[in-house]
Amino acid sequence: MEEIILKIEDLKVAFDTEEGDVEALDGVELEVKKGTFHGLIGETGCGKSVTGKTVLRLLDNNARIKGGRIHYGNIDLLKLTEKQMEKQIRGNEIAMIFQDPGSSLNPLFTIKYQIEEAVSMYSNLPRNKWNQAILEALQRVKLPDAANLMHRYPHQLSGGMKQRVMIAMMLACQPQLLIADEPTTALDVSIQAQFIKVLRDLKENLNLTVLYITHDLAVISELCDYVSVMYAGRIAENLTTRDLFKNPQHPYTDKLVHSVLGVTTTLEALEEIPGSVPRLINPPAGCRFHPRCQEAIAICSKEAPPLQELAPNHTVACHRR
Ligand SMILES: Nc1ncnc2c1ncn2[C@@H]1O[C@H](COP(=O)(O)OP(=O)(O)OP(=O)(O)O)[C@@H](O)[C@H]1O
Ligand code: SF4
Numbered sequence: 582m583e584e585i586i587l588k589i590e591d592l593k594v595a596f597d598t599e600e601g602d603v604e605a606l607d608g609v610e611l612e613v614k615k616g617t618f619h620g621l622i623g624e625t626g627c628g629k630s631v632t633g634k635t636v637l638r639l640l641d642n643n644a645r646i647k648g649g650r651i652h653y654g655n656i657d658l659l660k661l662t663e664k665q666m667e668k669q670i671r672g673n674e675i676a677m678i679f680q681d682p683g684s685s686l687n688p689l690f691t692i693k694y695q696i697e698e699a700v701s702m703y704s705n706l707p708r709n710k711w712n713q714a715i716l717e718a719l720q721r722v723k724l725p726d727a728a729n730l731m732h733r734y735p736h737q738l739s740g741g742m743k744q745r746v747m748i749a750m751m752l753a754c755q756p757q758l759l760i761a762d763e764p765t766t767a768l769d770v771s772i773q774a775q776f777i778k779v780l781r782d783l784k785e786n787l788n789l790t791v792l793y794i795t796h797d798l799a800v801i802s803e804l805c806d807y808v809s810v811m812y813a814g815r816i817a818e819n820l821t822t823r824d825l826f827k828n829p830q831h832p833y834t835d836k837l838v839h840s841v842l843g844v845t846t847t848l849e850a851l852e853e854i855p856g857s858v859p860r861l862i863n864p865p866a867g868c869r870f871h872p873r874c875q876e877a878i879a880i881c882s883k884e885a886p887p888l889q890e891l892a893p894n895h896t897v898a899c900h901r902r
């Protein structure tokens with residue numbers, strides 16, 4: 582049986598703001614299988630980054646985790662202390678890469694120094710193995726002339742190279758699970774393509790597990806095995822990538838794929854779906870998608886539909902399915 586490395590159950594997160602509580606996550610449910618790439622998609626503001634950050638407990642100060650469980654193997658991450666998260670989980674078990682690699686590298690230190698620092702903090706490797714691990718990680722992401730490159734400073738590298746350094750830094754720490762939050766958005770298109778090749782190589786050769794947050798359906802179709810579709814802080818549908826394109830069941834997923842695909846493969850074109858994502862301070866009652874849904878019936882504005890299993894690896898939250 583396939584091993585589940587990450588299981589999020591009924592996760593609820595709110596932010597305190599002057600205008601009121603932002604109900605950013607309201608009962609998120611998803612499972613990531615070991616050795617797979619799992620995409621997380623949905624329009625801007627639907628809660629993708631908050632989901633990723635909650636797993637690593639890297640939320641802003643005004644956040645409150647109101648309920649739920651995040652199982653990483655047998656550990657409930659929400660029960661760990663901050664110290665345990667830092668010592669046992671971040672970096673060496675679960676690592677996260679963000680959209681803008683430039684902001685994550687310190688301009689004052691060489692690449693080698695920064696990767697070493699990460700390895701010293703997050704991995705269990707003995708010191709005499711660090712050099713080799715750093716070199717191997719840089720080579721694995723196909724950075725040319727890694728032995729010399731590691732002595733350079735971030736400003737001497739291109740955006741695409743910096744992004745690979747970030748991946749190498751993460752690989753050198755040998756995490757089990759990587760959360761990648763729109764890692765290609767800041768890169769130009771040709772570099773994106775190379776970056777995706779690097780990730781595909783890591784998937785095939787290292788059995789890496791990745792939760793991949795993106796707006797880009799082309800990336801999903803190239804890299805991901807499974808996908809979770811979010812809408813306004815909830816999961817609308819969990820399904821295989823094949824079903825995402827061939828057999829979407831939730832009206833939102835269906836619109837997402839069909840109205841967008843002909844025009845462009847990114848979710849930026851979502852004006853195609855009438856209306857916009859509701860503000861999460863006062864979200865619509867019932868199914869949060871109902872004001873935009875052409876299939877809505879009376880119950881949709883009253884009761885939130887639970888996620889139900891349609892088939893193995895396919896759950897959907899819709900009263901009409
Ligand atoms: N610190 C915060 N204070 C208040 N609201 C917040 C805070 N951080 C996030 N939010 C809100 O939580 C919701 C989910 O945000 P999140 O960043 O997860 O969206 P996203 O799906 O990652 O969007 P994008 O595709 O634009 O990155 C949004 O409504 C956002 O405004
Ligand atoms: S529950 Fe109702 S409103 Fe929500 S997606 Fe299904 S049909 Fe549309």
Ligand SMILES: [Mg+2]
Nearest residue numbers: 629630631762
């Ligand atoms: Mg985001």
